[in-house]
Amino acid sequence: MSVLFLEFQEGRTGKNACPTRKMHMTANWTIDGVKEALAAKKISARELAADFYKRIESRNPELNAYLTLSTERARRQTDKIDGLVAGAKPLPPLAGVPVAVKDVIGTRGIKTTCGSKILENYVPPYDATAVERLEAAGAVILGKTNCDEFAMGSSNENSAYGPVKNPLAQDRVPGGSSGGSAAVVAAGLAVASLGTDTGGSIRQPGSFCGVPAMMGSYGRVSRYGLIAFASSLDRIGPFATSVKDVAAILQVIAGRDPHDSTSTTAPVPDYRAELEKPVKGLRLGIPKEYFGEGMDAGVRKKIETGIDLFKMLGCQLVDIRMPHTDYAIATYYIIATAEASSNLARYDGVRYGLRVDDDSLLAMYRKTRGAGFGAEVKRRIVLGTYVLSAGYYDAYYLKGQKVRSLIAQDFRDAFTKVDAILTPTSPVPPFKLGERTADPLQMYLADIYTVTGSLAGVPGISVPCGKIDGKLPVGLQIFGAPFGEARVLQLARAFEQAGGAAV
Amino acid sequence: MKISREDVLRVAELAYLELSEGELEMYRAQIDEILEYIGKLNELDTAKVEPMAQVLSDDQTADATLREDLIVPCAVAEDVLKHAPDAEPPYFRVPKVIER
Numbered sequence: 046m047s048v049l050f051l052e053f054q055e056g057r058t059g060k061n062a063c064p065t066r067k068m069h070m071t072a073n074w075t076i077d078g079v080k081e082a083l084a085a086k087k088i089s090a091r092e093l094a095a096d097f098y099k100r101i102e103s104r105n106p107e108l109n110a111y112l113t114l115s116t117e118r119a120r121r122q123t124d125k126i127d128g129l130v131a132g133a134k135p136l137p138p139l140a141g142v143p144v145a146v147k148d149v150i151g152t153r154g155i156k157t158t159c160g161s162k163i164l165e166n167y168v169p170p171y172d173a174t175a176v177e178r179l180e181a182a183g184a185v186i187l188g189k190t191n192c193d194e195f196a197m198g199s200s201n202e203n204s205a206y207g208p209v210k211n212p213l214a215q216d217r218v219p220g221g222s223s224g225g226s227a228a229v230v231a232a233g234l235a236v237a238s239l240g241t242d243t244g245g246s247i248r249q250p251g252s253f254c255g256v257p258a259m260m261g262s263y264g265r266v267s268r269y270g271l272i273a274f275a276s277s278l279d280r281i282g283p284f285a286t287s288v289k290d291v292a293a294i295l296q297v298i299a300g301r302d303p304h305d306s307t308s309t310t311a312p313v314p315d316y317r318a319e320l321e322k323p324v325k326g327l328r329l330g331i332p333k334e335y336f337g338e339g340m341d342a343g344v345r346k347k348i349e350t351g352i353d354l355f356k357m358l359g360c361q362l363v364d365i366r367m368p369h370t371d372y373a374i375a376t377y378y379i380i381a382t383a384e385a386s387s388n389l390a391r392y393d394g395v396r397y398g399l400r401v402d403d404d405s406l407l408a409m410y411r412k413t414r415g416a417g418f419g420a421e422v423k424r425r426i427v428l429g430t431y432v433l434s435a436g437y438y439d440a441y442y443l444k445g446q447k448v449r450s451l452i453a454q455d456f457r458d459a460f461t462k463v464d465a466i467l468t469p470t471s472p473v474p475p476f477k478l479g480e481r482t483a484d485p486l487q488m489y490l491a492d493i494y495t496v497t498g499s500l501a502g503v504p505g506i507s508v509p510c511g512k513i514d515g516k517l518p519v520g521l522q523i524f525g526a527p528f529g530e531a532r533v534l535q536l537a538r539a540f541e542q543a544g545g546a547a548v
Numbered sequence: 549m550k551i552s553r554e555d556v557l558r559v560a561e562l563a564y565l566e567l568s569e570g571e572l573e574m575y576r577a578q579i580d581e582i583l584e585y586i587g588k589l590n591e592l593d594t595a596k597v598e599p600m601a602q603v604l605s606d607d608q609t610a611d612a613t614l615r616e617d618l619i620v621p622c623a624v625a626e627d628v629l630k631h632a633p634d635a636e637p638p639y640f641r642v643p644k645v646i647e648r
Contacts, residue, residue, distance in 0.1 A: 170627035263603045277602045303615065309608045375586040386563060393564070395640050400633035406643045407564065415566030423565060427556060428579050430563045444589050446599030451592065453600060486581050502603030527603075 074236045076142050076290045083130055083141050090123035090130070090141035094185050097143045101187070101234050110209050110219075110228040112148050114188035115155045119143075122185045139297060140183035145235040147226045148189040149196050150281065151270040152176055155186075159272050160194040160204040160222075163417030164398045173270025174305065175239055175281045175298040182297040187235055190225030194419045195389065196246055196274045198222045199488055200481065203421040208478055213255055214516060217475035220250030223284070227254035230284045237285040237294050241271060243278045244377050245470075245495025248507040251284055252470035252520025255509045255546070257537060258284045259291045262527050263502035264309040266295075267302030275384035276307075278377075278499050288508065288538040292316040295530065311528050319531035324539040325359030327532075330463035334370035335494055340472045343513035348469045350548040351510040351521045351540070355467065358539055363463050367455040370497055372448050377496040378489055379432050379445030385422075386429030392417060424485060449500050456501040460526040465536055468494050470507040470520035494522060504530045508537045509546035521545070550583040551576060 074093075082088045098116065105111050126141045128134075146152060149159045151169035158164045172180075180186060193203040201209045201224025209224040211217040212232035219228045223240030227250035230238050240247040242260040251258020260282045271281055283294035299313045331352065336345070356362055394400035394413035401412040418426070432441035459466055473491060481488050498505040503524050510521035521540070525533035556576045560567050567575065629635040634642070 166631070168631050170624040170631075264608060306609055307602070307604060309604060311608060369592075372589055372592065375589050378582065379586060390563075394633055395642055396628065397631055398633070402643075404643055406645050409643050410564040411566040414564055415568075418565075420571075423567070423571065424575055424578060426563050426565060427559050427567075427575050428582060430559045431551065431555065431579065434559060434562060441583075441586065443599055444594060446601060447594035447597040448589055448592060450597050450600040451594070453603065485578050486585060489582070 073233065073286065074143075075287060076139060076236060076285075076293050079142050079236065080136060080140055083126070084136060086130065090126035090185060091120065093141055094119050094123050094143055094187065097187055097234065104232055104234060107215070108210050108212055108228055108232060109207050110191055110225040110232065110234065111145065111188045112158060112160075112191050112206055112225070113156045115152065115186050118155060119185050119187055122180060126183055126185070137181070137183035138293065139179065142184045142236050143187050144179060144184045145187055145190045145226060145229045145238040146176055147192050147223050147238070147240045149192060149241055149272045149274070150176060150239055151272060152186065152189065155189060157189065157272070158206070159196070160192045160206060161417065161419065161422070162205045162399060163392050163413070167397050169270070171270060173281075174267040174302045176270065178298050179239070179294070190223070190229055190238060192225055193222035193246075194422050195272070195385070196222040196241055196243055197385070197421050197425055199245065199249060199491055200476070201225065201250070202478065202482055203419060205419055210478070211254060211475050213518060214475060216477055217517070218253065218478055220253030220471070220475065222246040223250050226284050227251055227256060227258065230254070230256050230286060237283055237290055239281055239294075239298070240284055242280050242282055242499065243275050244381060244499045245492045247282045247284070248470050248495050248505055248520065248522060249492070251507040253475040253518060255512065255518030256284055256286060257288050257291045257506060257508050257541070258282070259295060259506040259530075259534070260498070260504060261295060261299060261530050262504045264307055264311075265504065265528065265530065266298050267305040267308040269302055269304035273388040275381040276388065277384060278381060288506075288534060288541050289317065289320060291506070292320055292534045292538075295534075299530075309528075314531050316531055316534055319535055320538045322535050324355075324536055326361065327465065327536065328361045328363050328463040329355055329536075330363050330365040330459050330466040332365050332367040332370065332459070332466060332468065334367050335468040339490075339493070340469060341474060343517070344469055344472060344474060344519050347511040347513065347519040347548060348521055351545055352467055354540060354543050354545055354548060355536075358543055365459050365462060365466070367459060367497070369448065369451045369455050370493075373452055373497045373500060374489055374493055376445045376448045376452060377492070377500060378428070379441050380449060380500070382425040382429030383433050383442050383445075384429070386426045386433065389418075389422065389426055421485070452497055453501040456498075456503055456524070465529075465532055466524040468522045468524070470494060470522040474513050474517035474519060498524050503527055504533050506533050506537045508540055511546065511548040549580060550587075551580050
C-alpha cells in the first residue's frame with residue numbers, strides 16, 4: 046500500500062490540488078454528486094480518489110475492511126477521467142466514482158484472495174465482467190474488500206485475514222460474507238461497492254451496516270470472473286448509500302455476457318427511470334412464516350413500523366403463506382455445500398495458489414488443501430462431499446433439490462397474488478464479534494430469511510429500516526418476481542424517500 | 549448418530565483433505581448436528597416433485613446454447629504460469645505421478 050499510495054498523494058498535493066479540499070474530505074458523495082463536481086471542475090477524479098485513500102488510511106486499520114488497495118490502477122483510471130473532463134468530452138455514467146470490489150471477484154493484476162490462505166498470492170490474469178463494466182462506465186476501483194473465506198459465512202469472522210468491524214458499532218460484526226463491501230460504504234470509504242450473495246451475503250451485511258444492498262435475479266449479472274462457491278446460487282450485486290445509486294450500479298453491471306452461459310438474454314430496463322414511478326396501489330405480500338418465533342423483539346418492532354410506512358404510501362398489504370420457508374436452511378446447506386465441494390476441488394496446488402510440497406501428488410493435494418483452507422471451508426467441503434457421496438446422494442442431495450422446487454413454487458404462487466414480498470432481512474441485529482463462532486448450526490440458522498430467495502432465484506434488496514435504540518441497524522427485505530428488479534428498486538426508493546431509514 | 553468417524557475419514561479421503569485428529573472429531577460432531585437438523589426434510593413427501601438443479605429455463609439463455617462454435621484467442625498462458633506454484637513453461641510441474 047505505502048509506496049504507491051504516497052505517490053498518489055503526491056499527485057494530489059501538486060499544483061492542481063483543489064483549494065477547497067477540506068470540504069470534500071467530509072462530504073457524503075453520491076454518484077450524481079461526483080459527476081456534477083467533476084463536470085463543474087470543483088474537484089478532479091484524482092483528487093477525489095486521493096481523498097478516499099486518505100480516509101481509508103485513517104479508518105482501515107481499525108475496520109479491516111480493505112484487504113488490498115489498487116492505487117496504481119485507480120490512478121490510471123482517474124487520469125483517463127480527468128482527461129475527458131479536460132477535453133470537455135461526455136462523461137460516462139459512473140465517471141470518477143470511487144468503488145470497492147469484494148475479494149472473491151477477480152481483478153486483473155490485483156491480488157484476489159477470496160479471504161483465504163490458499164489464494165494468498167493469487168493475481169488473476171483477467172477481470173470479472175462486472176469489474177470490466179464498472180470500469181468501462183468510468184468507476185475508479187479503489188481496492189478489494191475483506192470477506193468470509195470463499196464467501197462462506199454470515200459474520201465476516203471466517204476471513205483468513207481477520208474479521209471486519211461494523212463501522213456503526215465496532216464491537217459488532219458487519220455481517221457476511223460481503224462484510225467488507227458493506228462496511229466501506231457505511232464508513233464513507235467508497236461511494237459504492239460490489240458484493241456477492243449466495244444465501245444472503247449481500248443483503249444481510251447491508252442490513253447490519255445500515256446501507257441498501259441488492260441481489261438481482263439469478264442470471265441478471267454475469268458471474269464471469271466471480272470465483273465460484275455455489276454456482277446455481279452465486280450472484281454479484283451492489284451496495285451504495287442510496288437506492289438510486291444501487292440502481293445506477295446495477296444498471297451498469299446487468300445484462301447478457303457471452304462468457305457466462307447462465308447470464309440471461311432478458312432485456313435490462315432503465316432502472317433509474319423506473320425508480321420514480323408511484324407505488325400506490327401495489328400489493329405487498331406479508332408471509333406469516335417470516336414473522337414467527339426466533340425474531341428479535343427490536344427487529345420485529347422496526348419491521349412492523351416499516352411495513353406500516355408502505356401502507357401510508359398507499360400500498361395494499363396482503364397476508365400470504367409460504368409453507369416451505371421452514372425447510373429452506375436445511376435445503377440451502379445441502380445444495381450450497383454440495384456445489385462448494387465440487388467447485389473447491391480446483392484448489393490442488395498445481396495451477397495457482399498455495400502448494401505444500403510432498404513427494405507424492407496425492408499427498409501434495411491433501412496437505413495443500415488441509416493447510417490452505419480454513420475451518421468453515423473444510424467443514425463445508427466435508428459436508429458437501431458427504432451429501433453427494435454414494436449411498437447418501439438420494440437421501441440428501443436429491444431430496445434437497447426436490448425441496449428447492451417446493452420453495453421456488455412458494456414464490457411463484459405468491460407472485461400470482463402480490464407484486465412484491467416484504468420480510469425482515471435478518472432475525473437479529475448485528476451481533477457481537479465472537480458471540481456465535483462456536484456453533485456453526487446457530488450461525489446457519491440466522492440466514493433463514495435470505496436463503497429462500499437465493500434458492501428461488503428471485504431478486505431481493507435490503508433497505509435500512511431504522512436502528513434499535515438508535516444504534517443497531519435493521520434491514521427490511523423486499524423480494525420481487527424473477528427479473529422484477531425495477532419493481533423492487535421502485536419500492537425501496539419510495540420507502541427510503543418516505544423516511545424508512547429513520548422509522 | 550448420523551455420521552461416524554469412519555464416514556468423515558472416507559469423505560476427507562474423497563475430497564483430498566488432510567484433517568488433524570482434533571478436526572476429525574470436531575467436524576464429526578458438528579456435521580452430525582447439522583445432518584440431524586437436515587433430517588427435517590423427511591417431513592415432506594417429495595415422491596412426485598421434480599428436482600431443481602438451477603432456476604433458469606433454456607429460453608432465458610437461448611443464445612448461449614445456439615452460439616457459433618468459434619475460436620477466440622485467450623492468450624493468458626504466460627500470466628497464468630507466472631503465478632503457478634511450480635511452472636516450467638509451457639507446463640505446470642507436479643510431483644511424480646507414475647511409479648516405475
